[in-house]
Amino acid sequence: MRPNKSLVPLAAITAFLLLAVFTRSGENNHIDLDLGVLMIPDLKSSVDTIDSIVIRKGGDGMNLRREGDLWRCESADGYPVRNERVRRFLMQLSQLEQREAKTSDPARHHAMNLALPDPDGNTTEVELLSGANTLFHLLLGKQQWQPKATFARLAQKDQTYKCKGHIDFDINPVSWMQTTFCELQSGSIRKVQMGRMTLVPSSDSLGATPNVWALKTDGGEPISEAIQNSARTSLPAWPVRLDFDSVRSRTEHPLSPESAVLRFETIEGQLEVSLDLGDTADTGAWCTIDFNPGLGQKPQAAWSQWSKWSFHLPDWRVSAVREIWEGLKGP
Numbered sequence: 001m002r003p004n005k006s007l008v009p010l011a012a013i014t015a016f017l018l019l020a021v022f023t024r025s026g027e028n029n030h031i032d033l034d035l036g037v038l039m040i041p042d043l044k045s046s047v048d049t050i051d052s053i054v055i056r057k058g059g060d061g062m063n064l065r066r067e068g069d070l071w072r073c074e075s076a077d078g079y080p081v082r083n084e085r086v087r088r089f090l091m092q093l094s095q096l097e098q099r100e101a102k103t104s105d106p107a108r109h110h111a112m113n114l115a116l117p118d119p120d121g122n123t124t125e126v127e128l129l130s131g132a133n134t135l136f137h138l139l140l141g142k143q144q145w146q147p148k149a150t151f152a153r154l155a156q157k158d159q160t161y162k163c164k165g166h167i168d169f170d171i172n173p174v175s176w177m178q179t180t181f182c183e184l185q186s187g188s189i190r191k192v193q194m195g196r197m198t199l200v201p202s203s204d205s206l207g208a209t210p211n212v213w214a215l216k217t218d219g220g221e222p223i224s225e226a227i228q229n230s231a232r233t234s235l236p237a238w239p240v241r242l243d244f245d246s247v248r249s250r251t252e253h254p255l256s257p258e259s260a261v262l263r264f265e266t267i268e269g270q271l272e273v274s275l276d277l278g279d280t281a282d283t284g285a286w287c288t289i290d291f292n293p294g295l296g297q298k299p300q301a302a303w304s305q306w307s308k309w310s311f312h313l314p315d316w317r318v319s320a321v322r323e324i325w326e327g328l329k330g331p
Helices: 007-023 043-049 083-094 106-112 225-234 301-306 315-329
Strands: 052-057 060-067 070-073 097-101 124-130 133-145 148-154 161-164 180-183 189-194 197-201 213-217 241-243 246-249 260-266 269-276 285-293 309-313
Touching: 043 083, 043 124, 043 133, 052 083, 070 083, 083 124, 180 301, 189 315, 197 225, 213 225, 225 315, 241 309, 260 315, 269 315, 285 301, 285 315
Parallel strands: none
Antiparallel strands: 052 060, 052 124, 060 070, 097 161, 124 133, 133 148, 148 161, 180 241, 189 197, 189 260, 197 213, 246 309, 260 269, 269 285, 285 309
């Protein structure tokens, strides 16, 4: 049988294309056989041995350390972080998959934010440790969005990769924490005291929602009507839910002795909040909580934490309290 002449050019073209693929001059001048595999293939099997996570970017850094079943942030005086947040981070790292080999030239690492050392502060370093031993040291760089991709390389290797997906994390320790530190039952406040001012529900509003609050003072200069109205509106529900934007050790960072003190009688017990309002407005305030649970109250985990920490509240959360406190001090 004579060969089909029309197939000869096609076969030649196919052979030429295959040859071009295997001899293509790229940045690495080789076919990378690792494409489609994981950046850290041993992470999943080693995850139970990891007891420390260090993340650095520029001048910022965060250190998470495991104590038994609990993870804590060493960068925030050891405040607990959410275990599920740590698990999600480690799972995403274990699933980071190489999709495209990029440059292996160290001089070009900076273009993908993968340089180390990194004078520009754009490279994110992730170290996973067991005791004093570094198990894995990964660099994360630029991200793309359509489709989602992350540039990455192992710190000890020059080869860089474009990887599938994003690693969801923030170097701000607070983003790893449960930031709600005080929650009370809605309508549980029975009495509020701040300085020489006391608020109690008026007798004809008990059990109503919302209560009408009667204001009493222990002498002193008259309190302006604006401050009285602000106190009735703001204070009774003020501690029902509090969220911090920073946290630190209470014993190592005591509040000013001039702090404002708010006392709340609640269904749960006696709550005392001290606010270090300082001399500078618009900066929020550090606060501490002391709590004496009521008779028969079932202890809650948050109550035991209050005695150990100072919590920083954003300015929008304390601006009304600051105004009332200044109004009580008089002109």
